[in-house]
Amino acid sequence: MEQVLGNRQRGLIFVISAPAGTGKTTLVRMLSQEFSCVVESISYTTRPPRATEINGRDYFFVTQAEFQRKIAADDFLEYAQVFGEYYGTSKAYVEETISQGKHIVLVIDTQGALQLMGFLEATFIFISPPDLMELKSRLHRRRSESEEVIDRRLSWAEKEMELAKRYDYHIVNKNLDIAYQVLRAILIAEEHTNFEEKC
Numbered sequence: 001m002e003q004v005l006g007n008r009q010r011g012l013i014f015v016i017s018a019p020a021g022t023g024k025t026t027l028v029r030m031l032s033q034e035f036s037c038v039v040e041s042i043s044y045t046t047r048p049p050r051a052t053e054i055n056g057r058d059y060f061f062v063t064q065a066e067f068q069r070k071i072a073a074d075d076f077l078e079y080a081q082v083f084g085e086y087y088g089t090s091k092a093y094v095e096e097t098i099s100q101g102k103h104i105v106l107v108i109d110t111q112g113a114l115q116l117m118g119f120l121e122a123t124f125i126f127i128s129p130p131d132l133m134e135l136k137s138r139l140h141r142r143r144s145e146s147e148e149v150i151d152r153r154l155s156w157a158e159k160e161m162e163l164a165k166r167y168d169y170h171i172v173n174k175n176l177d178i179a180y181q182v183l184r185a186i187l188i189a190e191e192h193t194n195f196e197e198k199c
């Protein structure tokens with residue numbers, strides 16, 4: 001049966017970057033809840049899990065040694081060091097998902113996205129907060145990080161926003177419902193671009 005989304009034999013890849021606290025996690029969760037054909041990629045990381053995080057759901061939490069082994073085995077589509085910890089996207093996870101006709105969303109930092117631009121056929125989406133003060137208060141509300149970590153993340157976020165221009169789409173998350181409607185529309189439009197189905 002034809003649906004709004006999920007009519008391709010091979011899924012598409014969507015790369016989303018956003019500074020911390022922009023609501024990207026919520027937006028991507030809304031997508032995968034509305035559409036069973038949208039899957040969020042689970043990255044590997046050397047960062048320790050936060051209190052609410054579960055191994056295999058939020059990330060695959062691995063040691064530095066395991067991560068280095070995976071780099072050597074060429075297991076990553078891209079990887080980067082963010083705030084001193086490694087994060088990487090599994091090639092196998094992405095391939096397996098899109099070969100099932102499902103769309104995959106990679107929520108990765110700008111270093112990782114830049115590695116993929118021009119080499120991976122994907123749609124690149126940047127989500128930003130309305131302004132940095134708002135970002136600051138959201139980070140404070142989350143209260144899971146120290147002041148120093150918050151300051152480091154804020155200066156990183158400012159630099160990241162300069163890179164927003166390189167993406168195919170830029171969504172400013174002023175209002176969650178509107179940002180979601182825009183994100184959802186991008187996925188639907190991308191699925192309906194002219195294409196030759198590769199079987």
Ligand code: 5GP
Pocket residue numbers: 017018019020043044047078079080082087088089107108109110111112113
């Ligand atoms: P957090 O530690 O807050 O979960 O993530 C920190 C940053 O790492 C976020 O910008 C997040 O999007 C990014 N990130 C998560 N997974 C990956 C990945 O596989 N590759 C890259 N390059 N960045 C990632």
